Amino acid sequence: KNEVEQSPQNLTAQEGEFITINCSYSVGISALHWLQQHPGGGIVSLFMLSSGKKKHGRLIATINIQEKHSSLHITASHPRDSAVYICAVVSNFGNEKLTFGTGTRLTIIP
Amino acid sequence: KAGVTQTPRYLIKTRGQQVTLSCSPISGHRSVSWYQQTPGQGLQFLFEYFSETQRNKGNFPGRFSGRQFSNSRSEMNVSTLELGDSALYLCASSREVTSGRSLYFGPGTRLTVL
Numbered sequence: 342k343n344e345v346e347q348s349p350q351n352l353t354a355q356e357g358e359f360i361t362i363n364c365s366y367s368v369g370i371s372a373l374h375w376l377q378q379h380p381g382g383g384i385v386s387l388f389m390l391s392s393g394k395k396k397h398g399r400l401i402a403t404i405n406i407q408e409k410h411s412s413l414h415i416t417a418s419h420p421r422d423s424a425v426y427i428c429a430v431v432s433n434f435g436n437e438k439l440t441f442g443t444g445t446r447l448t449i450i451p
Numbered sequence: 452k453a454g455v456t457q458t459p460r461y462l463i464k465t466r467g468q469q470v471t472l473s474c475s476p477i478s479g480h481r482s483v484s485w486y487q488q489t490p491g492q493g494l495q496f497l498f499e500y501f502s503e504t505q506r507n508k509g510n511f512p513g514r515f516s517g518r519q520f521s522n523s524r525s526e527m528n529v530s531t532l533e534l535g536d537s538a539l540y541l542c543a544s545s546r547e548v549t550s551g552r553s554l555y556f557g558p559g560t561r562l563t564v565l
Contacts (some may be wrong), residue, residue: 374554381540382488384556427494438507439484441494 344368347428347442355450360415362445364428367409371433375402375413378425378444387413387426420449453477455544455557463563467539469530472560476523480555482506483525485517488559489528497540500525501547508554537564 346365354360364373375387388395388402390411395402399418404411415422427441456475464470476483484507500519514556518526518553525545529536541559545552 363493376554376556382541382561384541384543386554386556389553429494437497438496438509439486440496443493 343443344440345428345430345442345443347426349445349449350443351446352416353448353450356419358418358449360418360422360447360449362426362447364413364442366411366428366430366440368430368440369424369433370406370409370430371437372431372432373404373411373434374429374439375411376427376429378427382416384427394395401410415447418449419444423447423449454455456554457540457542457557457560459560460558461561461563465565466532468532469475469497469528470532470562471526471528472507472540472542472562474525474527474542474544474557475556476525476542480544480546481523481544482547482552483519483523484543484545484554485527486543487511488541489535494541508525509563524530529533532564534564536562538562 346364372391374389377385390404399416401414416434423444425444427444429439458473460470473505482501484499488494492511498517503519514530519525539561541560543554
């Protein structure tokens with residue numbers, strides 16, 4: 342079982358829909374990152390959080406440390422939001438390396 | 452402020468050769484971390500350098516190595532290339548160590564091993 346699980350793996354939605362991407366992890370963490378990767382490979386860091394909730398524009402990220410779960414929400418989705426969204430955790434035990442989820446491929450149809 | 456730069460952007464090598472990739476972090480950032488991305492394994496952590504010292508290392512063979520210079524620029528080296536080393540290699544920089552700061556990724560180097 343992977344240390345970081347994301348769901349769904351693929352998501353197709355109509356423009357304007359509310360999107361939720363989930364990330365569950367099995368290890369104790371000091372931080373969790375949400376990343377966005379567009380075709381061509383470039384990765385942008387969307388959020389880094391260790392507790393609670395963060396908001397940036399139409400994006401909202403939440404984390405529940407007790408339940409080992411985080412969600413990324415996109416409100417009023419737009420075709421430019423089409424990308425792969427990746428969750429990554431930083432273990433708080435020993436080696437603080439990043440461990441990545443397999444990603445969620447989001448396609449927003451106009 | 453200039454972003455993270457990686458050179459070269461594309462590279463074709465043959466099995467058995469070695470390769471060196473370079474990463475220049477954002478000015479003022481002292482941490483550089485390296486990642487390998489393949490279709491089969493996804494993103495995997497290679498190593499992290501902070502103030503010229505390797506701070507963390509992922510589960511990769513000794514053929515993968517790196518270093519960081521006093522100006523925070525970093526290089527990674529892969530010796531005796533194998534077909535499975537074909538991947539997108541990404542570096543990221545942050546102001547302090549990875550665990551506590553946002554990451555800024557470079558565009559990546561796409562390595563093809565023939």
